[in-house]
Amino acid sequence: MSRAIAGLVDVTKRFGSIVALEGVTLDLEEGAVHAVVGENGAGKSTLVNILSGVLQPDAGAVTLAGAEAKFKAPADAMRAGISTIYQERALVSQLTVGANILLGRESTRLRLVQTRKADAAARSFLAQVRLSIDPRRPTANLPLALQQLVAIAKALSLDARVLILDEPTAALTGDEAENLFALVDGLCRKGLAILYITHRLREVERLADTLTVLKDGRLVRTMPADGVTESVIVPLMVGREIDRLFPTLPEPSQNVVLEANDLELSGEFRNVSLNVRAGEIVGIAGLEGSGKSALARVLAGAETRTRGSVKVRGKPVTARGIDKALRLGLGYIPPDRRAQAIIRTFSVRASITLAGLGQFSWFGFVKLRKERQGAQAVREQLDIKTRSLEAPIWTLSGGNQQKVVLGRVLAAGSDVLVCDEPTAGVDVGARAEIYVLLAELAAQGASVVLVSSDMLELMGLCHRILVLREGRVVAEFGHGSVSEEELVRAQLPRHEEVMPAEEGA
Amino acid sequence: MTSEIPDGGVRAADSHAPSEGERPRRDWSRASRVLLSQEAVLFLIVLALAVAFGLYESVFWSGVNLQNVSRQGAVLTMVAVGSIFPILIGGIDLSVGGQVSMLSIFAVQLSHNMPIPAAFLLVISAGICIGLVNGLLVTYGRISPIIATLGTWQMMVGFTLWYTKGLPVRNFSDAYRWLGAENVWFLPAATVLAIGVVLVAWILLNRTRFGRYVYALGGNFEAARLSGVRTTFVTIAAYVTCAIFTSIGAITLSSRVGSGLPGLGGGLEIQAIAAVFIGGVAWGGGAGSVIGAALGVALVTVLGNGLDLAAVSSDVQTMITGFLVVLAVGINARRRSASGV
Numbered sequence: 001m002s003r004a005i006a007g008l009v010d011v012t013k014r015f016g017s018i019v020a021l022e023g024v025t026l027d028l029e030e031g032a033v034h035a036v037v038g039e040n041g042a043g044k045s046t047l048v049n050i051l052s053g054v055l056q057p058d059a060g061a062v063t064l065a066g067a068e069a070k071f072k073a074p075a076d077a078m079r080a081g082i083s084t085i086y087q088e089r090a091l092v093s094q095l096t097v098g099a100n101i102l103l104g105r106e107s108t109r110l111r112l113v114q115t116r117k118a119d120a121a122a123r124s125f126l127a128q129v130r131l132s133i134d135p136r137r138p139t140a141n142l143p144l145a146l147q148q149l150v151a152i153a154k155a156l157s158l159d160a161r162v163l164i165l166d167e168p169t170a171a172l173t174g175d176e177a178e179n180l181f182a183l184v185d186g187l188c189r190k191g192l193a194i195l196y197i198t199h200r201l202r203e204v205e206r207l208a209d210t211l212t213v214l215k216d217g218r219l220v221r222t223m224p225a226d227g228v229t230e231s232v233i234v235p236l237m238v239g240r241e242i243d244r245l246f247p248t249l250p251e252p253s254q255n256v257v258l259e260a261n262d263l264e265l266s267g268e269f270r271n272v273s274l275n276v277r278a279g280e281i282v283g284i285a286g287l288e289g290s291g292k293s294a295l296a297r298v299l300a301g302a303e304t305r306t307r308g309s310v311k312v313r314g315k316p317v318t319a320r321g322i323d324k325a326l327r328l329g330l331g332y333i334p335p336d337r338r339a340q341a342i343i344r345t346f347s348v349r350a351s352i353t354l355a356g357l358g359q360f361s362w363f364g365f366v367k368l369r370k371e372r373q374g375a376q377a378v379r380e381q382l383d384i385k386t387r388s389l390e391a392p393i394w395t396l397s398g399g400n401q402q403k404v405v406l407g408r409v410l411a412a413g414s415d416v417l418v419c420d421e422p423t424a425g426v427d428v429g430a431r432a433e434i435y436v437l438l439a440e441l442a443a444q445g446a447s448v449v450l451v452s453s454d455m456l457e458l459m460g461l462c463h464r465i466l467v468l469r470e471g472r473v474v475a476e477f478g479h480g481s482v483s484e485e486e487l488v489r490a491q492l493p494r495h496e497e498v499m500p501a502e503e504g505a
Numbered sequence: 506m507t508s509e510i511p512d513g514g515v516r517a518a519d520s521h522a523p524s525e526g527e528r529p530r531r532d533w534s535r536a537s538r539v540l541l542s543q544e545a546v547l548f549l550i551v552l553a554l555a556v557a558f559g560l561y562e563s564v565f566w567s568g569v570n571l572q573n574v575s576r577q578g579a580v581l582t583m584v585a586v587g588s589i590f591p592i593l594i595g596g597i598d599l600s601v602g603g604q605v606s607m608l609s610i611f612a613v614q615l616s617h618n619m620p621i622p623a624a625f626l627l628v629i630s631a632g633i634c635i636g637l638v639n640g641l642l643v644t645y646g647r648i649s650p651i652i653a654t655l656g657t658w659q660m661m662v663g664f665t666l667w668y669t670k671g672l673p674v675r676n677f678s679d680a681y682r683w684l685g686a687e688n689v690w691f692l693p694a695a696t697v698l699a700i701g702v703v704l705v706a707w708i709l710l711n712r713t714r715f716g717r718y719v720y721a722l723g724g725n726f727e728a729a730r731l732s733g734v735r736t737t738f739v740t741i742a743a744y745v746t747c748a749i750f751t752s753i754g755a756i757t758l759s760s761r762v763g764s765g766l767p768g769l770g771g772g773l774e775i776q777a778i779a780a781v782f783i784g785g786v787a788w789g790g791g792a793g794s795v796i797g798a799a800l801g802v803a804l805v806t807v808l809g810n811g812l813d814l815a816a817v818s819s820d821v822q823t824m825i826t827g828f829l830v831v832l833a834v835g836i837n838a839r840r841r842s843a844s845g846v
Contacts, residue, residue: 302730302731321735322730322731322733323733323734323735325733326732326733327733332731334728334731339725339727339728340725340727340728340731341728341731341732342725342728343720343721343724343725343729343791344724344725344791345720345723345724345791345792346720346721346724350720354717354721354729354732354734355732355733355734357714357717357718358714361713361714364713364714364715365713365714366712366713366714366717368712408732412732412733
């Protein structure tokens, strides 16, 4: 056995009453790939966040070479040689490739930014990930697969000894993924310890030396990955998870409530038509830039469409003005809660009643008692956990804030909900509650459009899933008729990506 | 514990507060803390200043002087209370001084040609028009509030000078000067009107949909818009509200001096804005109260009066006011970041 470079000892992490991770012990050994698999919400992200210093454990410890290490911030972990490669947010898109790699160290070791010396240094790190692109190239238009490689090069330049890859292949084509695997193999031979988070069992078979299965925040089993097959892993992974997270879907009625015809927003999407019936949840899948978020905004009236029409129960929704759409019953849950939904100076009560304030008013005067009752009703209906209706909204957990945002459109009387990533940044418990809530609303006759990049969410909660690719609807799947892999594949661009090795100079 | 965990974690832990029994007490202590750190502190400072000035110069507490102080503060209160509306939505109205100058002349001119109440109503209507112009420039014109209102301020000052050739217009009739000179029982009429203005503004901000939307816009414009708040309407309405209160201030001031003067409102916008920020209203909007703004005016006015009595030059007073603005905004920024807002 080789030595453990880093690891977790008996780590527990709670978010309120939800236990995200419980008593997890795990070793990362020199020159080995340790794969961690588990369903969404099994605790994989929490594990990554603790090891990379984003979160601190409530109990237990992170260890470095056998000794306890305290990371107060991601920078601490990075300094200790633990680098994390996230799916998308690794690079500063305004900077060049070289500047990204050497970011934060321009002034010390390499005095002049963008000199030949810096370029050469960047190039040597790029070579280590077998990338021969120009370090002066801007990062913004680099394909995601290459950005990931640049991020790894950056980690190597930081003398990383532990590399955490968080679902690195989620948006890669087969060839790109194969290229990444080869690189991971190479890094292992150099002695790096690699924590590989995935939910694709194929990759475990291909790459891993050791495998850990997480379920509901607990470590189910750690075993050698040799010869492990799907039939061994899947029973360990699944179980009550999906059943627990996703409620049974109600049968939709025949009445079409939301009707969109030939919608277009120039530069984003075109020729999109869709019908949503009462009681139906329709999912919209697509990669970043597929136009799915823009479609949600246009449907909800938050952005002015270039052409096409939207009707709610036969009544046309004018292109301008989300306030008018709201009055027809269209409610919008924006994707960025912090920037687009939460008013930090507001109390929970005022946050809930903001959109439907007209109902609690009399000639422009707010009837405080009625308002409080309305907010209380929503609080009870959605089980919003707050110590008081008068508590500032920002004191609530992400999940409860999101319930407030949902409650806001419900209090305004919306029964056509356009939700864009409604469970982003929401802990497992609240996530399940939001799923149950959406299903309940559908059962009561509401129509829901669910835009999401969480495949399981779309598969578990939607009657139908439309797939958007490069601004067009390219596929439609019914509930239970599509595997996660098929769903992901449908979203990927059709034209062949250029292989990294052939890129650049 | 809370400061260490970024984002979601903290709040989860926070919202599942310890035990049932502790909750009401925590609420209460939090409420008392907020009260103590805001209006109450300001009120105590004003009171302390008044006591100190009284000890130094016993004239301060004389009835005549107190009437003077409150009369002086009345106009500034009206303008400051108006100014908080644009500031709360995240804008600002720098044109209030120009409004006062121009409207004071309108008031006098009109009062010569019609019954005084009718003249005052017309002045307020003119104020509404000015507010509309400001609001339209900021919304449909997409001009930043500072630039837009700086522009309208200059236009009004220029117009006023051109129209009057720099000379004052006068109406010394008792009827015209009643508001500025007379008392209702023992309180100056202007003070009573100022109290009324504060009351109306308080109701607008705390008891109406408009007020809620004003805070929403300043707190997070995009979130307000996506919640169906008609942001354009609310913005325009905020500038109109400001102009209405300012025109009432213009009438009061003009009545007090019995004149309309091109320079009557000079510097008033700076004083009003200073008072508003001393009163704890946040730059960028979203937080602040009418009571705070009024107390800010009280502080500035009492300080001015006391220093006058102590024969401190007005230049030094200006310096002190400037220092107080910086201090107050600094303290507020610190407190807000401490409370996480």
